[in-house]
Amino acid sequence: MTGHTPTGQLRAVKFSRLSKRALLLGLTATQLATIGIGGLPLVVALYTGTGALYAIPVLIVAVAAALIPVGGRQAVTWVPIAGSWAWRTITGQLHYRARITGRSARPRPAGTLALPGDAASLRQYTDPVTDAVLVHDPHAPTLTAILPVTHPAFVLLDPGEQQRRVTAWGRVLATVSRSGHIAALQVIERTLPGSGASLADWWQTHGIDDGSFAARTYADLIDRAGPTGEQHATSIALSLDMNAAARTIRAAGGGLRGGAAVLRQEVETLTIALRAADLTPGAPYDAGQLAIHLRTAYDPAIGPALERHPTLGRELAAAGPIAVTETWGSLRADGARHCVLWISQWPQAQSYPGLLAPLLLSSGVQRSVALTYRPVRPDVAMRELRRRRTGHLSDATQRARMGQTTDATDQAELSDVLQQEADLAAGHSLLTATGLITISATDVEQLEHDVAAVEQAAIQAGVETRRLWGQQAQAFARSVLPG
Numbered sequence: 001m002t003g004h005t006p007t008g009q010l011r012a013v014k015f016s017r018l019s020k021r022a023l024l025l026g027l028t029a030t031q032l033a034t035i036g037i038g039g040l041p042l043v044v045a046l047y048t049g050t051g052a053l054y055a056i057p058v059l060i061v062a063v064a065a066a067l068i069p070v071g072g073r074q075a076v077t078w079v080p081i082a083g084s085w086a087w088r089t090i091t092g093q094l095h096y097r098a099r100i101t102g103r104s105a106r107p108r109p110a111g112t113l114a115l116p117g118d119a120a121s122l123r124q125y126t127d128p129v130t131d132a133v134l135v136h137d138p139h140a141p142t143l144t145a146i147l148p149v150t151h152p153a154f155v156l157l158d159p160g161e162q163q164r165r166v167t168a169w170g171r172v173l174a175t176v177s178r179s180g181h182i183a184a185l186q187v188i189e190r191t192l193p194g195s196g197a198s199l200a201d202w203w204q205t206h207g208i209d210d211g212s213f214a215a216r217t218y219a220d221l222i223d224r225a226g227p228t229g230e231q232h233a234t235s236i237a238l239s240l241d242m243n244a245a246a247r248t249i250r251a252a253g254g255g256l257r258g259g260a261a262v263l264r265q266e267v268e269t270l271t272i273a274l275r276a277a278d279l280t281p282g283a284p285y286d287a288g289q290l291a292i293h294l295r296t297a298y299d300p301a302i303g304p305a306l307e308r309h310p311t312l313g314r315e316l317a318a319a320g321p322i323a324v325t326e327t328w329g330s331l332r333a334d335g336a337r338h339c340v341l342w343i344s345q346w347p348q349a350q351s352y353p354g355l356l357a358p359l360l361l362s363s364g365v366q367r368s369v370a371l372t373y374r375p376v377r378p379d380v381a382m383r384e385l386r387r388r389r390t391g392h393l394s395d396a397t398q399r400a401r402m403g404q405t406t407d408a409t410d411q412a413e414l415s416d417v418l419q420q421e422a423d424l425a426a427g428h429s430l431l432t433a434t435g436l437i438t439i440s441a442t443d444v445e446q447l448e449h450d451v452a453a454v455e456q457a458a459i460q461a462g463v464e465t466r467r468l469w470g471q472q473a474q475a476f477a478r479s480v481l482p483g
Contacts, residue, residue, distance in 0.1 A: 010163050010352045011166075012350035012351060013125070013351060013352075014351070015351070016352055016416040017345070017413050028114050030348070034065055035059075035063055035066050038058055038065075038066075039059050041055035042056060057098070061198075063184070080246060082469060082470065085328070085470045087090070087162065093435055094325065095325050095326075096116035096117065096323065096324040096325075097322070098320065098321070098323070113316070113319070114318060115136070115320045115321075116320065116324045117473045117477055118473070119481065121134070121137065121139055122135055122136065122137055122481070123138065124316060125256045127263075129260075129261075130264065130283070130284065132145055132285065133286055133287045133290045133316065134256075134259075134263065134284075135481060136256060140239075140241075140242075142183045142240060142241060142482075143239070143242065143260065143263050144237050144481060144482060145238050145263055145267050145368075146235055146237045146284060146285045146293065146481075147233060147283065147284045147285065148234070148285070149234045149279050149280065149281050149282070150234070151234065153278050154353075154354060155357055162353055162354065164459045165278060166353045169232075170210075171276070171277065172270070172274060172275060172276075173373060173431060175270065176238070176266075176270060176375065177429035179245075180244055180375070181262065181266060182238065182240065182375055183239040183240065183241035184373065184374045185236065185372070185482075186236070186237040186481075186482040187236055187370070188234065188235050188236075188368060188370045188480075189234050189368070189369045190234075190235075190367075190368040191298075191366055191368070192230065192303040193230065193231075193301065226474060231303075231367075235285075236274075236281070236295070237348060238263070240262060241264040248262050269372065285335075288316070288317055289314075290319070291316040292314065293319075294307055294320065297368070299334040299335055300336055300440050301335055301442065310364045324473075328470055329467060329469055330444070330447060331472040331473055336440050336441070336442065337441050337443065337447045338438055338447075339447055339451050340438050340439075340467075340468050340475040340476050340479060341436070341439070341454065341455070341458075341465040341466065341468070342434075342465065342466050342467075343437065344465065344466045345464035346462075346463055347462035352461060355462060355463075359437070359457045359458055359460075359461045364453075365439065365450045365454060366439070366440040367439045368437070368440075368479060369436075369437050370435070370437075371434070371449070372435075372436075373387050373432070374431060374433075374434075375430075375431050376430045376431065376432060378430070379423060381420075381424055381430040385424065388413075389414070389418065392410060395410065396410070435463075436456075436479040437454060437479060438477055451467075
């Protein structure tokens, strides 16, 4: 954060730019390799004295692929995405159907979540102490607990209280980073269709139904508005890095049982920090709550029915979707269609807390905003910052030799690196933040309309979003559970 404001006032903050990981003259390793491969035939032709005429077009194509942007990124960066898409198309991985009939309807292995795609490897483990269901990713490897969080409306607070809560949230992130055992902390804010049950319960608990005209009017308003309303749900997922915490896990008994014990301590520490920030965390999800979380993520329209009938939909083994079909720009799961946007750039001007209000408070759109924070080890962070600083200084020297000037963007990126180095030297933690926005609708036309509305809200919030073409299934899985 930069600048200084009097006590009781909001403090403006400035976000760092996304690093391009440039190696030479602003070019990344992929761009340099592409140009080098394209120039190799020309070098061979010059040495052999033949084929130079045919090698020049190859070099031109390579330079164009490395430098010309397509859809917001260089053409060469689309190669691995297109290659992965082609491979998944050939191998039939774009379609998923649950096994419910025939010889293939074998019982799933015990402890396996019924999820498609990258999430198919996830396992469940029940903490023997708290009965919380933890999600185990054996490939990462991580162990994740999810807990619901309730909070007051931030935009309705006075500026002094908003600044206090922002500072307290910073302490929460610092607490998570301190142990070095946490792989990620993900905050998920979801908008789901409401059934009206919560409004009816509130009226029965707090209302005064004395038969008066005002009481009848209020009750009628609740009956009419309930089914068309929305409900907002916030949850926090905490993922334990089992490699980083290996020694502590062995001391706690080893295996998943030891991992659960370590994660339980981390959740308790997080809970204390959240309460100090005036947030109200609940107990970690049990099997039924996790089943509802997964079910409504893939098919939000089922939410009102599950809310009206609390005993239904709580089987974790059957919480996954029945059918999933991935296309180049969207994902269809059961009766819902989803589209995932990536927040590729945060505001570059001075911004105040609450900048995402246009995005989070927009009505009429079913969407989920997932912010994933990943702590970076101090030694790794310092090494990466030094590499980036050296790269910027080397680029500036090379440009000066060639008679070129350093543009404002490069100067701003170098300033961000120097500021991060100073913060790290002062004892602060470095976290990387990734934002994913998932928009859900019942048909393609409505989905495209809602995507356009969310993109417009993102512009009002000052953030840049990009549609994750060819990566919808992977991005959707990461927006539901951190990976």
